[in-house]
Amino acid sequence: MATIVKLLGSVGSPFVIRVQIALKLKGIEYKYVEEKLGHLSETLLRYNPIYKMVPVLVHNEKPVSESRVILEYIDETWKQNPILPSDPYKRALDRFWAKFLDEKCMAAAVKSLFITDEKEREKSRKELFEALQFLENKLNDKFFGGEEIGFVDIAALFIPLFQQVAELQLVPGDKFPKLHKWSQEFYNHPVVKEIMPTKEQQFGYFKARAASIAAANNAAASK
Amino acid sequence: MATIVKLLGSVGSPFVIRVQIALKLKGIEYKYVEEKLGHLSETLLRYNPIYKMVPVLVHNEKPVSESRVILEYIDETWKQNPILPSDPYKRALDRFWAKFLDEKCMAAAVKSLFITDEKEREKSRKELFEALQFLENKLNDKFFGGEEIGFVDIAALFIPLFQQVAELQLVPGDKFPKLHKWSQEFYNHPVVKEIMPTKEQQFGYFKARAASIAAANNAAASK
Incomplete structure (x- = not known):
């Protein structure tokens, strides 16, 4: 077959x-x-x-x-x-945040990793931190999806991923305590770990x- | 109330x-x-x-x-x-094309309208035409949604809109015959017209x- x-x-x-x-x-x-x-x-x-x-x-x-x-x-x-919630309003919010992660956070994170010009890199880092602050404020549970991994968690996986390889503290614990904890929880989820x-x-x-x-x-x- | x-x-x-x-x-x-x-x-x-x-x-x-x-x-x-089809695969295609319209076509269309530097404007116009060619190839019915307006049609409305105001032929009939016809059909739809x-x-x-x-x-x- x-x-x-x-x-x-x-x-x-x-x-x-x-x-x-x-x-x-x-x-x-x-x-x-x-x-x-x-x-x-x-x-x-x-x-x-x-x-x-x-x-x-x-x-x-x-x-x-x-x-x-x-x-x-x-x-x-x-x-x-399910990866997305069933309620239309919650689904809309998940789509909004996933889009935001791609357009605002990931782009800035990539720049802060790859740009060699120090001034430009600093600028990207500032943009990234401003964007991450919105996520920090939003996060209230173990995962963005609640007790289980959902659409926004999956969209946000570049945070622990980049952190691991670049030794770049994307979400330092003193600045983003909730995202920092989330990053560890996410990374240690059995499916993610595998x-x-x-x-x-x-x-x-x-x-x-x-x-x-x-x-x-x-x-x-x-x- | x-x-x-x-x-x-x-x-x-x-x-x-x-x-x-x-x-x-x-x-x-x-x-x-x-x-x-x-x-x-x-x-x-x-x-x-x-x-x-x-x-x-x-x-x-x-x-x-x-x-x-x-x-x-x-x-x-x-x-x-319904704006989106019910079949998951068709829904995925609609989402793909709407995203493509925003990321590739609209950005290039805005540039070809607003950029004053002639060389840059020409470059955007070329990019736009390359992107529109994919849409031209895709269009097989009266609307992207079939007989009725759907998600992709709604996402693509900037084409007749920009055309009207800028006297800019975004979809000239000799180059994009299907998109040109679509643009007129869409514009003349009673809901759109209103x-x-x-x-x-x-x-x-x-x-x-x-x-x-x-x-x-x-x-x-x-x-």
């Missing part, structure tokens, strides 16, 4: 890990296919011709891309262990990602 | 028009409250302290912001005349928006 669920990913990508955690929480068996950044397969390019990026979830031969879209697809397709890459794998991903961005920039500059 | 549904908006904002069309399609009565760009009300800032932007939908005193999040909230709260602002209102919005962006940039530069 053909594999029904396939995931095209790259080890260390926070967007791919999101999908892996969701599939694991739901108990869905899947085949993982590693894509090499900078040398993506024909299959990946056919499935995601617009963004040319991982993750792509393939279910019954039909591809879904963009991690937040994939998470919602998984939650609507397999109903067990999926999170090792420090070495994570380094490998960042290196490949930086090289692929540099190559794209060089190609654009030489046009 | 207190107003149950309120919409904080600014006439001419494509994001606000999205919400107005969705409410109208669903037949929901609501109170519209105009917000002046650059002089937002205390209420708006309290309801949307993070982005400080319209639209904000307030339902039973509870605020929802970010237009795509609001559209999904409306669709889940009032079930009549809600779309006049050319003068639209000009007013662009002027206020440009002024408010310039003011924010000046404030940032003088810090």
